[in-house]
Amino acid sequence: MKTSEKNVSIQTLRRLPVYLHYLKSLGGALPAVSATIIAEALGLNDVQVRKDLGSVSGSGRPKKGYVTSELIEELEDFLGCNKHTAAVLLGVGNLGRALLSYHGFSDYGLEIVAAFDSSSKVIGSACGGKIVLPMSDLERVCKNKNVSLGILTVPSANAQAAADELVGHGIKAIWNFAPSVIKVPEGVLVENENLASSLAVLSNHLSV
Amino acid sequence: MKTSEKNVSIQTLRRLPVYLHYLKSLGGALPAVSATIIAEALGLNDVQVRKDLGSVSGSGRPKKGYVTSELIEELEDFLGCNKHTAAVLLGVGNLGRALLSYHGFSDYGLEIVAAFDSSSKVIGSACGGKIVLPMSDLERVCKNKNVSLGILTVPSANAQAAADELVGHGIKAIWNFAPSVIKVPEGVLVENENLASSLAVLSNHLSV
DNA sequence: TTTGAATAAATAAATTTTTATCGATTGCCC
DNA sequence: GGGCAATCGATAAAAATTTATTTATTCAAA
Numbered sequence: 001m002k003t004s005e006k007n008v009s010i011q012t013l014r015r016l017p018v019y020l021h022y023l024k025s026l027g028g029a030l031p032a033v034s035a036t037i038i039a040e041a042l043g044l045n046d047v048q049v050r051k052d053l054g055s056v057s058g059s060g061r062p063k064k065g066y067v068t069s070e071l072i073e074e075l076e077d078f079l080g081c082n083k084h085t086a087a088v089l090l091g092v093g094n095l096g097r098a099l100l101s102y103h104g105f106s107d108y109g110l111e112i113v114a115a116f117d118s119s120s121k122v123i124g125s126a127c128g129g130k131i132v133l134p135m136s137d138l139e140r141v142c143k144n145k146n147v148s149l150g151i152l153t154v155p156s157a158n159a160q161a162a163a164d165e166l167v168g169h170g171i172k173a174i175w176n177f178a179p180s181v182i183k184v185p186e187g188v189l190v191e192n193e194n195l196a197s198s199l200a201v202l203s204n205h206l207s208v
Numbered sequence: 209m210k211t212s213e214k215n216v217s218i219q220t221l222r223r224l225p226v227y228l229h230y231l232k233s234l235g236g237a238l239p240a241v242s243a244t245i246i247a248e249a250l251g252l253n254d255v256q257v258r259k260d261l262g263s264v265s266g267s268g269r270p271k272k273g274y275v276t277s278e279l280i281e282e283l284e285d286f287l288g289c290n291k292h293t294a295a296v297l298l299g300v301g302n303l304g305r306a307l308l309s310y311h312g313f314s315d316y317g318l319e320i321v322a323a324f325d326s327s328s329k330v331i332g333s334a335c336g337g338k339i340v341l342p343m344s345d346l347e348r349v350c351k352n353k354n355v356s357l358g359i360l361t362v363p364s365a366n367a368q369a370a371a372d373e374l375v376g377h378g379i380k381a382i383w384n385f386a387p388s389v390i391k392v393p394e395g396v397l398v399e400n401e402n403l404a405s406s407l408a409v410l411s412n413h414l415s416v
Numbered sequence: 417t418t419t420g421a422a423t424a425a426a427t428a429a430a431t432t433t434t435t436a437t438c439g440a441t442t443g444c445c446c
Numbered sequence: 447g448g449g450c451a452a453t454c455g456a457t458a459a460a461a462a463t464t465t466a467t468t469t470a471t472t473c474a475a476a
Contacts, residue, residue: 008412009432009433010409010432011432011433011434012433013405013408013409013412014402014405014406014408014409015405016408017387017402017404017405017407017408018389018402018404018405020404021364021387021388021404022388022389025364025388034452034453034454035453035454036452036453041389042389043389043391045434045435045436046453047434047435047436047437048433048434048435050453050454050455051434051455051456054454054455054456058455060453060454060455061441061442061443061453061454062440062441062442062443062452062453062454062455063441063442063443063444063451063452063453063454064442064443064452064453064454065452065453065454066454079408079411079412080411080412080414080415083415085411085414094305094306094309094310095306095310097302097306098302098303098305098306101302102302102303104387104403104404105403105407108404108407108408108411109411110407110411148414149410149414156229156233172413172414173410173413173414175406175407175410179225179229179312180229180230180233181226181230181249181250181251183251189409189410189413191406191409191410193401193403193406194222194225194226195312195313195401196225196226196228196229196312196316197221197222197223197225197226198222198383198399198401199225199313199316199318199383200221200222200224200225200287200316201218201221201222201397201399202357202381202383202397202399203287203288203293203316203317203318204216204221204287204288205380205381205397206288206293206356206357206380206381207288207291217462217463219462219463219464220463242422242423242424243423243424244422244423253464253465253466254423255464255465255466255467256463256464256465258423258424258425259425259464261424262424262425266425268423268424268425269423269424269471269472269473270422270423270424270425270470270471270472270473271421271422271423271424271471271472271473271474272422272423272424272472272473273422273423273424274424417476418475418476419474419475419476420473420474420475420476421472421473421474421475422471422472422473422474423470423471423472423473424469424470424471424472425468425469425470425471426467426468426469426470427466427467427468427469428465428466428467428468429464429465429466429467430463430464430465430466431462431463431464431465432461432462432463432464433460433461433462433463434459434460434461434462435458435459435460435461436457436458436459436460437456437457437458437459438455438456438457438458439454439455439456439457440453440454440455440456441452441453441454441455442451442452442453442454443450443451443452443453444449444450444451444452445448445449445450445451446447446448446449446450
């Protein structure tokens with residue numbers, strides 16, 4: 001219990017990176033921003049923005065707002081952007097390769113230290129500057145690199161087995177891109193990145 | 209106003225594809241399923257499952273549950289899986305290519321009819337069975353193929369301009385994978401697929 | 417048939433999340 | 447300095463969402 005002791009709701013937590021991205025996108029154009037301005041730009045309620053920011057900052061001043069650079073720093077600090085988190089990626093298919101090639105994660109302190117696959121077709125090949133390793137190397141890497149996050153981009157059928165293995169090696173959080181539900185012990189967090197769910201929202205809108 | 213007239217909450221809407229996926233994964237093993245079983249398998253509250261299913265089905269019978277095949281059909285029907293939706297993809301980078309190569313969208317009635325990019329480096333190249341077209345072809349394709357959904361996988365800086373163009377060509381929904389907020393007129397839905405938000409939830413868990 | 421167990425459906429309670437209101441503070445203009 | 451407008455922070459209200467409880471239905475077995 002240190003930085004993130006405060007009681008921040010999941011919804012707030014999801015919005016914080018959006019604020020951070022917006023503030024960075026300003027490129028220093030505004031030395032100070034108000035919650036009103038942010039809300040306007042992002043299409044949100046200003047009270048909500050103020051409340052969200054209040055949970056990480058508390059340095060807002062009436063009439064002036066927040067000092068942009070300070071707010072960015074506070075958000076980065078809260079989100080752990082400056083704190084290295086080591087992750088492994090399991091399943092080097094299309095999506096896995098896309099994630100490996102994406103270099104934006106480092107902005108949030110995440111480093112994919114290694115990628116694994118069970119197919120000999122991709123083992124040994126390079127992607128995003130990393131050599132794809134066989135699953136047998138997983139345990140060693142997890143221990144040596146102090147890996148705490150696992151990224152699952154394996155086929156749906158293999159997701160549970162892969163998750164079990166990750167948990168067995170001490171992983172505390174799993175980012176699941178497989179469209180299936182995985183079961184993990186208490187204390188391990190699974191965040192599902194379910195494209196079908198988003199698609200459902202879109203389709204529903206289109207069908208009205 | 210036809211199929212999806214019912215007042216289904218966004219949260220419910222997001223869970224429906226999860227139910228569908230689970231039911232399909234059973235592969236006919238269970239002729240009938242109860243909300244209790246589904247809830248157990250998916251780690252949800254059984255009342256919630258029942259309520260969710262009630263909004264699309266209403267054919268559950270005490271002691272028995274729902275007829276699996278019927279439920280699948282009702283879910284597919286509600287989610288528009290059997291109703292063709294044409295989409296265009298803008299921005300053929302790593303992520304764009306991954307999405308183009310993913311063939312699971314057709315299960316949900318979505319077909320990416322064409323991909324576009326502004327860079328001559330990728331225009332003309334093939335990906336996922338489609339030739340990447342120049343942006344100048346966008347209008348023609350949108351009109352001819354009756355495109356209603358746009359998928360944005362362009363760099364953040366170009367997202368708003370791309371969105372504006374899509375809206376100008378009559379697109380009614382945008383699936384935004386760029387980590388930026390885009391503004392659209394009333395009546396157009398934007399669904400943000402923000403990896404940073406998910407990452408925030410994971411990081412927060414890890415830092416406690 | 418009757419009884420009991422499982423379960424859907426309806427209703428109610430609790431929780432979470434969003435939005436509104438209000439007072440206090442700050443900076444700016446006169 | 448005094449008044450005005452913008453804005454924060456806190457509190458309260460409202461809305462949405464989840465969870466619990468109750469009731470009623472159905473099947474199956476005694």
